[in-house]
Amino acid sequence: MSRIALGVSAGIAAYKACSLLRLFTESGHDVEVVPTANSLEFVGAATWAALSGRPVHTGVFEAPELVNHVRIGREADLVVVAPATADLIARAASGRADDLLTNVLLTARCPVMLAPAMHTEMWQHPATRANVATLRSRGVVVVPPAVGRLTGPDSGPGRLPEPDDLFATALGLLAEPSRAAALAGQDLLGLTVVVSAGGTHEALDPVRFLGNASSGRMGVGIARAAVQRGAEVVLVGAHLAVPPPAGVRLVEVGSTAELATAMAPLAQEADIVVMAAAPADFTPAHTSTTKLKKTGDQGLAVEFVQTTDVLAGLAAGRRRGQVVVGFAAETAADRNDLVALGVDKLRRKGCQLLVLNDVSGGAVFGASENSVAILGLDGVRATASGEKTSVGHAILDAALSVRKEESE
Numbered sequence: 359m360s361r362i363a364l365g366v367s368a369g370i371a372a373y374k375a376c377s378l379l380r381l382f383t384e385s386g387h388d389v390e391v392v393p394t395a396n397s398l399e400f401v402g403a404a405t406w407a408a409l410s411g412r413p414v415h416t417g418v419f420e421a422p423e424l425v426n427h428v429r430i431g432r433e434a435d436l437v438v439v440a441p442a443t444a445d446l447i448a449r450a451a452s453g454r455a456d457d458l459l460t461n462v463l464l465t466a467r468c469p470v471m472l473a474p475a476m477h478t479e480m481w482q483h484p485a486t487r488a489n490v491a492t493l494r495s496r497g498v499v500v501v502p503p504a505v506g507r508l509t510g511p512d513s514g515p516g517r518l519p520e521p522d523d524l525f526a527t528a529l530g531l532l533a534e535p536s537r538a539a540a541l542a543g544q545d546l547l548g549l550t551v552v553v554s555a556g557g558t559h560e561a562l563d564p565v566r567f568l569g570n571a572s573s574g575r576m577g578v579g580i581a582r583a584a585v586q587r588g589a590e591v592v593l594v595g596a597h598l599a600v601p602p603p604a605g606v607r608l609v610e611v612g613s614t615a616e617l618a619t620a621m622a623p624l625a626q627e628a629d630i631v632v633m634a635a636a637p638a639d640f641t642p643a644h645t646s647t648t649k650l651k652k653t654g655d656q657g658l659a660v661e662f663v664q665t666t667d668v669l670a671g672l673a674a675g676r677r678r679g680q681v682v683v684g685f686a687a688e689t690a691a692d693r694n695d696l697v698a699l700g701v702d703k704l705r706r707k708g709c710q711l712l713v714l715n716d717v718s719g720g721a722v723f724g725a726s727e728n729s730v731a732i733l734g735l736d737g738v739r740a741t742a743s744g745e746k747t748s749v750g751h752a753i754l755d756a757a758l759s760v761r762k763e764e765s766e
Contacts, residue, residue, distance in 0.1 A: 360532050362389045363430050363466070365439035365459045366406070367446035368396035370509050371475040371518035375440050376401060378521040379409050382528070390430055392416070392459045394446070418458050427458055431465030436532050439463075441475030441518045442500075444486050450498075451489035469531045469538040471499040473524055478514035499541040501527055502585055504604035519604035526582060526603075530748045537751055544588030546754070551584040552628040553577050554621060554635035554668075556596035558614045562660065563646040570636050573599035576685075576728055577634035579746030581606045583754055584630075592628075594620050596635055614638050614665040625672050625682075630757045632683040633669045634713070641665045673708035679765065681757045684709040687717045700733045710734065710760050713753055732756045 362382055366375050372393075382389045391406040395416045403414040418427045431437065439446065439459070446459070450472070455461045463470060472493065480486055481503060490500050501524065504517040518524075531538055555577020559567035574595060581593040582603035591606040596617055602608045609624070611617045614637040625631045640662040650658065669684045676682050684707050688699045700714035714731045729743035732753060739759075742752035 360387050360435040361433055362387050362528070362532075363434040363437045363462055364389050364391045364410075365437065365442075365446075365462065366391065366393040366397045366401065367439060367441055367443040367459070368394055368399065369441040369443045369475045369518075370400060371441040372397050372400040374518050374521055376405065376409060378438075378440055378524055379406070381521055381525040383410065385529075387532075388412075390434075392430060392462055394457055394459050416458055418461055420458075427455075427461035428465050430458075431462040432467065434462075434466055434468050435535075436468055436528060437462060437466045437470045438473070438524070438528055439471070440473035440524055442472040443474075444476045444480040444483070447472065447474060447486060447489045447493065447500075451492040469499060469535050470497075471501060471528060471531060471538075473501045473518055474503045474516070475518035476503075476516050477508055477512060478516045481516040494542045494544060497538060497542045499527075499531065499538050499586070502605040517604075520601065522601070523582065523603050526579070526745065526747045527586060529745045530583075530751065533744050533748050534751070537748070540751070540755075541586050545758070546584055547588030549589050549629040550592070550627055551581075551589040551630045551632070551754075552592045552594065552621070552624045553581045553584065553632045554594040554596070554617060555581070556598045557636045558596045558617055558638050559612055560614065560638045560641040560665070561645045562642055563648065563650045565649055568638055568640070568642070568662075569597070570638065572596075572636035574635075575600055575726065576746050576749070577632070578603060579728075579748075580632050580634055580750035580753055582747050583750035587751075587754065589630075592624055594624065594635070596637075614641065614668065618666040618668045618671065621668055621672060622675070625675065625680075626677070628680065629761070630681045630683070630754070631672055632685075632753065632757070633672065633709075634685050635668075636685075636687065637668055638665055667707075669707045669709060676708075679761065681711065681760045681764075682709040683711045683713060683753060683757055685713045685715065687715045689717060697731065697733070697738060700731065701735075701737065704733055704735065711739070711753075711756055734760070 406414045506517040556574035557570040557572030585591045585605040643661040704712040712733045732740040742749045
């Protein structure tokens with residue numbers, strides 16, 4: 359069980375922190391909520407105490423015998439501030455210690471994650487930009503805000519990401535505290551990453567299709583990891599079972615042909631291309647324009663043809679300096695057989711890296727965690743397991759390693 363300090367500053371998005379708190383506690387974490395005094399105008403102390411099961415304090419002079427201004431930061435395995443307003447970010451950047459939450463930020467020696475939420479003008483103001491840069495230079499993880507509806511009629515960047523999105527980021531930091539350096543350092547800043555995710559549908563008639571069990575969670579995890587590290591991210595999604603992460607541009611597709619059409623031009627501008635989608639290998643030779651009907655007890659014979667090999671096409675068109683990463687979902691008798699299948703596919707497709715999943719018995723699909731081997735032409739380069747955003751970071755690490763090798 360991890361100990362999390364959940365800071366809440368005074369923004370209307372404070373109500374979303376209630377759902378984030380519930381996600382933390384229901385997954386077994388011990389959470390102490392540290393709201394600012396003004397944030398209690400949005401969500402009261404009684405709510406935080408009831409949801410966390412712990413007393414709630416806002417000032418350094420409350421319960422002085424507990425020395426909360428030092429204890430909370432020291433004991434925490436992770437500090438999360440959601441929402442983090444422009445004022446909170448400014449006070450944190452300047453090292454202020456004028457309330458309990460800013461004291462916690464000064465005493466924490468664990469990863470610190472801030473989730474900004476404010477109006478677009480505030481987020482884009484040079485002062486806020488400078489404060490965010492200062493915090494990142496000190497190792498603080500500042501999660502990019504989402505784009506969407508803000509308070510009142512306004513819409514734009516500055517919306518607090520959804521609780522599930524923040525929860526996934528926090529779990530990754532708890533699993534790998536050292537990952538905070540990459541997120542704070544924005545090591546993908548200036549790079550464009552294109553990720554495909556989900557399973558394609560090949561229409562049999564207007565109401566039926568040939569598909570697969572891919573939920574898109576792995577591709578979404580990779581996209582989330584990339585945007586956290588500063589990349590410009592495009593997610594090409596085919597029937598995603600989960601919402602896209604904040605900060606990415608979503609391009610929706612349906613069939614394998616649509617996936618190929620969307621990926622080709624996007625890949626031309628990408629530094630890293632990750633084909634995590636599960637495209638169908640076959641499509642009906644003819645699609646009925648009307649619903650197919652039962653005829654007595656007779657079955658249905660359907661002729662299939664192969665679909666476009668999207669990964670092979672992207673690898674063949676790879677430009678200098680670009681890394682193309684493929685995925686393989688295989689069933690095998692043992693690990694050696696699995697790796698052999700993966701290496702063979704990597705050679706046939708022509709990509710530099712291949713992420714290998716063992717899906718025997720229906721494993722992986724729809725799950726929040728994954729276990730993969732990352733293959734190069736020289737064999738297994740890395741393995742990774744855990745929450746899919748954490749696995750996504752390992753995949754991006756491998757892609758950056760290939761970029762470095764090929765530039766030397």
